[in-house]
Amino acid sequence: MNLRHKILVCSAIAIFDNNNLREHNVTDNSISAPTSRQYVHINDDKSLSILEQPIPQLQADEVLIKVCGAGVNRGDLMQRQGLYPPPADASPVMGLEVSGIVIAVGAAVNDRSIGDRICALTHGAGYCEYTTVPASQCIAVPDSVSLLDAAALPEALFTVWHNVFQRCSLTAGETVLIHGGSSGIGTMAIQMAKVIGATIYATAGTDEKCALCEALGASKTVNYKTGDFETELPPVNVILDMAGGDFFQKNINLLAPDGRVSTIAMVRGFQADINFLPMMVKRLIITGSTMRPQSFANKAQMALEISEHIMPAIVSGEIKPVIDSIYALSDVEKAHERMGSGEHAGKVILAVDESMA
Secondary structure (H helix, E strand, O other): EEEEOOOOOOOOOOOOOOEEEEOOOOOOOOOOOEEEEEEEEEEEOOOOEEEEEEEOOOOOOOOEEEEEEEEEEHHHHHHHHOOOOOOOOOOOOOOEEEEEEEEEEOOOOOOOOOOEEEEEEEOOOOOEEEEEEHHEEEEOOOOOOOOOOOHHHHHHHHHHHHHHHOOOOOOOOOOOOOOOOHHHHHHHHHHHHHHHOOOOEEEEEEEEHHHHHHOOOOEEEEEOOOHHHHOOOOOOOOEEEEOOOHHHHHHHHHEEEEEEEEEEEOOOOOOOOOOOOHHHHOEEEEEEOOOOOOOHHHEEEEEEHHHHOOOHHHHHOOOOOOEEEEEEEEHHHHHHHHHHHOOOOOOEEOOOOOHHO
16 A cells, blocks of 8 residues: 655653663653564565564664654665675664654763654664664754655665765766666755756666656756667766666766766676776776665764755755655565566655654
């Protein structure tokens, strides 16, 4: 079942006094902090079930979030198949991003309060009713964005900021090619690059998806199934690569002198035959990253920079999350099917608590 809802005001939730929780005044409308949560479990046969488990102990630097929505990412599908195991210190429960309401804060947290509307990059455990997250990885959700739509923000914001702006240093007046421009990350990358004043090109797999990229701000698009971006586009300064495989040499050939490419996914393959001579002659920078294994300090710095440089454009409406579809948590298998089909444009979202959306 595909769902879309509007925000309802959530009542505050009280917290118990223990070593890791700061004391708060409790009103008559408050309820006890929960001790268990429903979550999506990966069965031995790779099917999914909704089970119940205790909520982890809240640490001093964390907040407890009542989850409204959780973003569905390709990494979740890979984890389900055993191809993207979580770090040793991460939750084995799927889910890399959430939106929701803060219902408890750790003793060392001074910049978040009960009742705050936030979205957050998680250390796993996004597919849950409640989740604990480092407070430093939370970003305030403006009133102009619905809480459910905000579930589409964190992974895309952090990934694009880190790769396009921190690693590849895209600046105003430069050109950028965004592969997979109609994906959740791609649609965000186009809008963020537009806000900073770059010229944007994009690839996508259908003419309709190319039209979406152009509507978001791409100056020119290439349907990679019928065209050749290497010959149809001018040299570019930066490439955000989600393809890998046979696209990688084309990326190197297309980059302008002193160009930069960052690879964040390899949907066309993990290996490629590369001619390194153009890289040397043009002084190219070739990099890449995954978000999940990065340090909490790195993610905290990203959150600060995103809040300063990008969130004002989200508040004003210049940047908006692009939502493909929304599924109830009980329909998580269907959400994964949609994500795995490659037919989606924008983000696929799980509505964890429909009453909050």
